[in-house]
Amino acid sequence: MLTSLAFAMFVLERFEDVIALGLESVKVDLSIGGRFQIAKTLSNVGQAFARLGDLSRGLSFLRRAREAHERYADQDSRADTLLSTAGILIEAGDVDAAHTLAGDAGALVAVTGSVYDLVNERIIRACLARLAGDAQTAIAYALEARQTAEAQGLMSFHIYATAVEAAARVDAGEEPHRRPARPHGVRRDRDVRRLGVRGRGPRALLRGDPTRLAQHRRRRLPARGRSRPEDRRAHP
Numbered sequence: 001m002l003t004s005l006a007f008a009m010f011v012l013e014r015f016e017d018v019i020a021l022g023l024e025s026v027k028v029d030l031s032i033g034g035r036f037q038i039a040k041t042l043s044n045v046g047q048a049f050a051r052l053g054d055l056s057r058g059l060s061f062l063r064r065a066r067e068a069h070e071r072y073a074d075q076d077s078r079a080d081t082l083l084s085t086a087g088i089l090i091e092a093g094d095v096d097a098a099h100t101l102a103g104d105a106g107a108l109v110a111v112t113g114s115v116y117d118l119v120n121e122r123i124i125r126a127c128l129a130r131l132a133g134d135a136q137t138a139i140a141y142a143l144e145a146r147q148t149a150e151a152q153g154l155m156s157f158h159i160y161a162t163a164v165e166a167a168a169r170v171d172a173g174e175e176p177h178r179r180p181a182r183p184h185g186v187r188r189d190r191d192v193r194r195l196g197v198r199g200r201g202p203r204a205l206l207r208g209d210p211t212r213l214a215q216h217r218r219r220r221l222p223a224r225g226r227s228r229p230e231d232r233r234a235h236p
Contacts, residue, residue: 005021013051015048015051015052016048018044018048019045019048022041022042022044022045022048023045025041026038026042026045037074037076038068038072038074039065039066039068039069039072039074039077039081040065040076040077040081042061042062042064042065042068043061043062043065043077043080043081043084045061046059046060046061046062046063046064046065046084047062047088049061050088055088055091055092058088059085059088059089059092062081062084062085062088063085065081065085066078066081066082066085069081078108079105079108079109079112079114079117079120079121080116080117082101082104082108083101083102083105083117083121083124085101086098086099086101086105086124087124087127089101090124090128090131095128095131095132098124098128099128102121102125102128105120105121105124106121106125109121115148115152118148119145119148119149119152119154119157119161120157122142122144122145122148122161123145123157123160123161123164125141126138126139126141126142126145126161126164126165126168127164129141130164130167130168130171133171135171136172138164138165138168138171139165139168139169139172142161142162142164142165142168143161143165145157145161145164145165146158146161146162146165149161
């Protein structure tokens, strides 16, 4: 219950409440010998601290989340925890550590076959390639992420991958052409803001910051003519 409420607070961007509820949830779980979703909850707390600008504490809680995955043999969302950490490490300037975690996540994705984690991992790798000055590799990763996200209906991932790809193409010296077509179901700029990029201008997206859409990018494109349920891979 507390875990689900904490996630709801994350969607509402009430990060202080995410932290308070998440820590209380972990305390209750440990007191009753529960181990379910402790790693996820710690990951959410870490991401909340990062969203508040406290990268050091955010990384500390994400490290505890990775330890909880190991201690309790909890494989659920383990790749997502690694990739969330990699994104914050990029923001903190520790690119080498981000590379290591992206590689670990990639190995997990190869085993699990998770399309969601694959798209996430490709976006992180595109951001890392941009930081290394390898625009063509960044384009390749972002293009794969965009096409896969579009095919699977992962709307916010599609928007984000499109932005990273566009930035990488500018890095490569390509002349900007017409504005890329919006994915089906996104009709106006305000639709884009409503889908999880509110408060993040285009320049912020083009920098390829992979941490700011962490809790919003799991939403899916609506199917033509009917509604499609949200991707329930998001943290509860």
